[in-house]
Amino acid sequence: MVSFRIRRSVGVAVAALAAMAALGSPAGAVTSSAASSASFHWTSSGPLIGPKPDATHASLAVKDPSVVYVNGKYHVFMTTADGNGWGLAYTSFTDWSQAAQAPITYLDQSGIGKGYRAAPEVFWFEPQKRWYMVFQNEKGGAYSTTTDIDDPLSWSPVGQFYPDGMPQVIQQNIGNGYWVDFFNTCDEKNCYLFSSDDNGHLYRSETTVEDFPRGFHNTTVALSDPNRFKLFEASNIYKIQRSGQYLLIVEAIGDDGRRMFRSWTSGSLTGQWKPLADTADNPFARSSNVTFDGTPWTQDISHGEVVRDHVNQEMIIDPCEPLQYLYQGLDPAAQNPYGALPYRLGLLTAQGPNPVSAFCKADHTA
Numbered sequence: 001m002v003s004f005r006i007r008r009s010v011g012v013a014v015a016a017l018a019a020m021a022a023l024g025s026p027a028g029a030v031t032s033s034a035a036s037s038a039s040f041h042w043t044s045s046g047p048l049i050g051p052k053p054d055a056t057h058a059s060l061a062v063k064d065p066s067v068v069y070v071n072g073k074y075h076v077f078m079t080t081a082d083g084n085g086w087g088l089a090y091t092s093f094t095d096w097s098q099a100a101q102a103p104i105t106y107l108d109q110s111g112i113g114k115g116y117r118a119a120p121e122v123f124w125f126e127p128q129k130r131w132y133m134v135f136q137n138e139k140g141g142a143y144s145t146t147t148d149i150d151d152p153l154s155w156s157p158v159g160q161f162y163p164d165g166m167p168q169v170i171q172q173n174i175g176n177g178y179w180v181d182f183f184n185t186c187d188e189k190n191c192y193l194f195s196s197d198d199n200g201h202l203y204r205s206e207t208t209v210e211d212f213p214r215g216f217h218n219t220t221v222a223l224s225d226p227n228r229f230k231l232f233e234a235s236n237i238y239k240i241q242r243s244g245q246y247l248l249i250v251e252a253i254g255d256d257g258r259r260m261f262r263s264w265t266s267g268s269l270t271g272q273w274k275p276l277a278d279t280a281d282n283p284f285a286r287s288s289n290v291t292f293d294g295t296p297w298t299q300d301i302s303h304g305e306v307v308r309d310h311v312n313q314e315m316i317i318d319p320c321e322p323l324q325y326l327y328q329g330l331d332p333a334a335q336n337p338y339g340a341l342p343y344r345l346g347l348l349t350a351q352g353p354n355p356v357s358a359f360c361k362a363d364h365t366a
Contacts, residue, residue, distance in 0.1 A: 037353040039282050042290045046297055047329070047344035048099040049091065051080065057106050058082040062089065063302075063328040063343040064119040064181075064234070066133075068149075069309040074099075075149055076326070076345075077120040077133060080106065083340040086118040088135060090152040096347060110155040112144050117158075119181050119234075119303070122149075124311045127209055132313075134184050134193075140166060141182040141193060143213055159213060161193060167205065167219035175199045177228070181303070185237045185246075185269065186212070186313040192269045194235050200228035202235055202250060204270070209313075223264070223273050229253040230262070234303035237269070238317045241310070243359040247317065248273050249284055251303060259302035260286035263355075276355050285325065285348060298329025298346065307347075319359040323350040 051059035057080065064079040073092045076099075080089045088107040093099050108114040112133075121134040125145075133144045133155065141161035146154040161182070170179060177199030184193045191212045193205045204222040207215040225231035234251035248264045263284035264273035277284045285301045304327030310316035317323065325348040334342050350357070 037358070038277075038355065040277055040284055040289055040354045040356075041351045042285060042325075042348040043351055044290045044292045044349075045096070045347045046292070046294055047346055048096060049076065049078070049102075049345040050100070052104045053082075054106075057087070059089075059104075060340055061330075061343040062104075062345055064304075065326045065328065065345050066120045066122045066305045067307050067326045068122055068124075068311045069307060070124075070311050071150060073150075074307070075122070077107075077122050078345065079118040079120070080104075081339055081341075081343070083337075085116055085339075087114070088112060088117045088120055088133075092150070099345075105152040107152060107155060110144075110153045111157040112155050113158065117142070121183050121305070123184070123313050123315065125212070125313045127212075127313075132184070132213070134161075134182050136180055136182055140179055141195060141216075161205075161213060161216050167203075169219050169221065170195075170197060170201075170203055173197065173199065173201050173221065177201075181233045181235060183235050183237060184313070185239070185315040187239075187269055190269075191313065192237075194222065194237055196231075196233040196235055196250070198228065198233055200225045200231050202231060202248075206270075212313075223248070223250070234261075236305055236315075238306060238315045240265070240356065240359050241316050241318045241320075242361055243319060245359060247276070247356065254280050254286065256299075258287060259300040260284075261301060285327070290348065291351075297331065297344075299332045300329050301348070302328045302343075304328060304345075304348075317356070319356050320361075323354075323356060324348065325350075 051062050053059040059080045061081040062078045066077045068075050075092045080087050090105045091102045093102040116138045119136050125132050130145045130147050131149050142158050144155040148154050174197040177197040181196045190206050195203045201221050202223040205216040205219040230252045232251050236249040238247045245265045249261050252262050254260050261284040262278040263276040265276050266273045287299045307324040328343040329346050330343045
């Protein structure tokens with residue numbers, strides 16, 4: 001039986017936050033639904049959100065963001081790293097130009113409590129009229145809930161998705177990897193919890209919408225790659241509005257050792273994933289298809305999430321609006337141990353036609 005493994009921290013780092021690039025409100029609509037492109041092109045801000053240590057939190061980095069736009073504000077949930085472990089934190093603001101100055105609340109002060117917590121995903125679960133935060137802890141996939149996203153101290157004590165431990169199929173395939181990065185999305189009948197193993201496998205478990213968050217079963221390998229680094233971690237799964245398609249994004253490590261994202265589409269959450277932009281030469285996002293605002297501050301385009309204003313459990317994105325993607329990056333010269341790498345959060349904005357905007361129909365209500 002393969003032991004359950006979670007990343008542990010092994011060091012201390014000191015890093016300076018680069019200058020913030022002021023950004024406006026959400027980008028405007030795609031103007032040409034007829035145009036299409038086989039590749040993605042992005043612009044990136046500088047670092048917008050950095051660590052804010054306080055008397056009880058020696059934060060060195062912020063990473064793994066999840067972001068929703070609701071009640072006139074951006075709500076950002078993230079992992080914090082202090083060189084000895086990971087926790088969760090929250091910030092909010094009305095415009096990206098305010099992000100650097102916005103206060104951070106450490107969520108160990110809420111019912112989530114202290115201990116290893118990382119890689120959040122946040123969504124509104126309509127059937128129960130409450131917010132869910134999905135994340136990982138020392139036992140695997142975990143969650144917390146609230147009815148008030150504006151109150152970061154209102155999150156509930158932690159629940160576990162897998163009370164019986166790691167499913168057997170993951171034990172059989174994880175090797176020397178780590179069970180990480182849980183991401184939930186639902187269709188009309190079922191919810192699907194995806195996870196990665198840093199060993200070339202993307203897993204999917206399922207339960208009914210009625211039973212969620214309990215009853216996850218039928219865990220299977222949804223996608224795999226013999227090169228573990230090409231299908232590494234940090235999956236996102238979205239429903240492309242009005243298209244009948246789903247978008248899968250997974251982080252990879254390129255031959256240059258830098259982080260990037262590959263992408264696929266499928267007609268269902270249990271279907272076959274077909275390549276969309278999934279190579280080093282034609283990626284979803286990589287430093288090679290990103291134009292930076294000022295001096296490039298990172299060569300890694302790593303764990304993040306699409307900025308969503310469709311916030312429910314179906315994880316809907318609108319192909320007629322330019323994608324914005326909040327991601328983690330870091331100084332290319334950083335050589336700290338993994339747990340102390342000085343990650344910051346920056347914002348990508350898609351430029352021009354791309355493989356997702358190609359799904360935009362002339363009749364936006366179709």
